[in-house]
Amino acid sequence: MTHNAPRHYDTIVLGAGISGLACASRLLQHPSFRSKQNSLLVLEARDRIGGRIGSVQVNGNRLDTGANWIHGIGTEEEPNPLMDVLPHKRYRELSGTVAFRPPVAKAESSAMLDDDWVEVDESAVGPPSTTGDLVIPSEAAAPLQGILWGLIGSLHEAATAVSAAEAKRTTMLHTIANSDIFRDAFGELPDDLHATLSGLPQFVENMEAAPLAAQSAEHDQGRAGFGLLEFAIDDFDGDQVFLRDGYTAVVDEVAKNLVEAGVIKLGEEVKQIAWDESPIAITTSSGMYTAKRAVCTLPLGVLQHHAGTHVSDAAKAPLFRPALPREKSEAIASLGFGTLDKIFLVFSRPWWTEEPYLSICKKGLVRESDSADEEDDGNLDAPDIFMGFTDELPGIAIRADGTTEPGLRILSVLNLHALTGFPVLSTFVSCSNATHVESLSDEQAGAIVHRALTAWLGCEPPKPDAVHVTRWAQDEYSRGSYSHMITGLSETRHREEFQKPVMNGKGGELRFAGEHTSRNHFATVHGALLSGWREADAIIANEP
Known part of the structure; x- marks a missing residue:
C-alpha cells in the first residue's frame, strides 16, 4: 500500500542486516532517541530482518543460508564483541x-x-x-x-x-x-x-x-x-567456530528493542536517496520518507549494481541523486564483491x-x-x-x-x-x-x-x-555475499572512505555502514556489527 504524504524522522537506517540493526539498536538505547517520537526508523526491503543472515526450513530441517561462523572468538584482552551477544550460544571448532x-x-x-x-x-x-x-x-x-x-x-x-x-x-x-x-x-x-x-x-x-x-x-x-x-x-x-544453532538468534537479540519499539518497516525497498535535499528524501517501493540523516547499510553488491545507472534510463532511476562525491563512487567501484x-x-x-x-x-x-x-x-x-x-x-x-x-x-x-x-x-x-x-x-x-x-x-x-x-548472486537485495580486495585496484582507504559522512551543506548527512566499510573486519558478521555501532556512536556524539 502506498502513502501520499512524506513521513519525517530524525534518523532513517536503510537496511535491517546486522549493521543496520546494530546501528539502530545502539541509537535507540540513547535517551534522545528513546524518548522522542519519530526519531528513528529502519527500512528493510525483505519480508524479514537479518540481511545476509537467514535460514529456511526444508523437510523439518533448519538450513542456515547465510553466515555460519564466528571468525576469531578473540582473547580475554580483546574479545570478539559477538561473544557477548546471546552468551548462551552453542559453537565449536570443526575437528x-x-x-x-x-x-x-x-x-x-x-x-x-x-x-x-x-x-x-x-x-x-x-x-x-x-x-x-x-x-x-x-x-x-x-x-x-x-x-x-x-x-x-x-x-x-x-x-x-x-x-x-x-x-x-x-x-x-x-x-x-x-x-x-x-x-x-x-x-x-x-x-x-x-x-x-x-x-x-x-x-x-x-x-x-x-x-x-x-x-x-x-x-x-x-x-x-x-x-x-x-x-x-x-x-x-x-578459534574459528561454527554457530551450531545458527545466527538468526543473534539477529533477533540485536533487534529485540527495535522490534518492541516498532521502528522496523519491512517490504520497503529503497529506490532513491536524494541526499542533497533538506531534509534528505528517500523514495521507497511504498512512497517517500524524509530524514535529517540517513545511514545506508545496503550491501556493496547493491551499491555496485546501481552505480552504472543513468538518469536517461527511464526504467532505472539512479540510487543516489545526485551521484555521490567522487571519493565515494571510487570506493564503491574499487572493492570486490564475491559470492x-x-x-x-x-x-x-x-x-x-x-x-x-x-x-x-x-x-x-x-x-x-x-x-x-x-x-x-x-x-x-x-x-x-x-x-x-x-x-x-x-x-x-x-x-x-x-x-x-x-x-x-x-x-x-x-x-x-x-x-x-x-x-x-x-x-x-x-x-x-x-x-x-x-x-x-x-x-x-x-x-x-x-x-x-x-x-x-x-x-x-x-x-x-x-x-x-542458496542464490546470493541472484538476490536483488544482496547481489553477492561479501567484499574482498582486488589486485591493483582495491586499497584500505576505499574502506575507510565509507567512514566519512557526506554532509550536504543544508544540515543533512548521509552515513554508511556494513562489512565493506570495515578496515580490519570486512567480510565478517562482527565487522558489520562494529560498523553499525561505529556510526551510531558518531551520531550520538553529535547529539545536543
Missing part, C-alpha cells in the same frame, strides 16, 4: 576431516539418468585401490592438511611483511605459488599426492569468496584476482554414520583438535568435513614451479548432522562456480555433489530427499 584424491575419469565411466542423477561404474573410477574409494589414508592426509592450514596462516605474515603498495599489486595466486610452505610441500609429500596438493589452494577462494585467477572470476572487475592486501588486517585472534553459495543435500538419516560409508571415511579421518564433545556430537568416527574434487566444475591447479593450469574444482562438504543435529550435507561453491550453480536447478546442482560423493567413496550413497541451493 574432523576426510580428504579424497582427485578422481581420474575414464570414458563411459557413468550413465546419466533422466532426473540428472547418476549410476556409476565403480570399476571405471580411479585410481585403483582395494576398495575402489579415493580416500587419502589418515597418515598421508594429516601432513597434507597441515600444509593447507600452515599456508593459510602464512598469508597474514606475507601481507604484513611488505608495504601496502606492494600488497596491493601482488596477487594472492602469486603469493601462494611462491610460498615456501607450498613449494617445499612438493618435496615433502609423495608423488601421488601432488595432484591433490596442486588443487588445495582453491580452498582460499571459498574462504574469501574471491577469485584466485580469471577463470574463477564472476565479474569482469575481478579478473585480476584478489590481492595480498586481503590479509593485511588486524582481526580478532582465537559464496551452499548446496544443501537433505536426507532422512545421516547415512555417512553407517556402514559401509563410515568405515571408508574412518581410514582417512584426521582430527585437528580434541574439542569435539562425544555427548553432544554423537559418533566421532564421522568427519565434520569431506574434502575432494569434481571434474564438473572448472578449477585451477598450481604446479611445483609456480605455474598454473586448468584443473578440477575442490569441494568442501560439511556434515551438518555433527554440528546442528540435522541429517544434511552442505557444500560450498564460490565465485564463477557459484554463479554457474545458480543457473542450474536445485536438482542439477545437487546431482553434481552426489556424483562427486559417489566417486570419492567408490560406491553410490543414498540420494537426498530434498536439495536446496
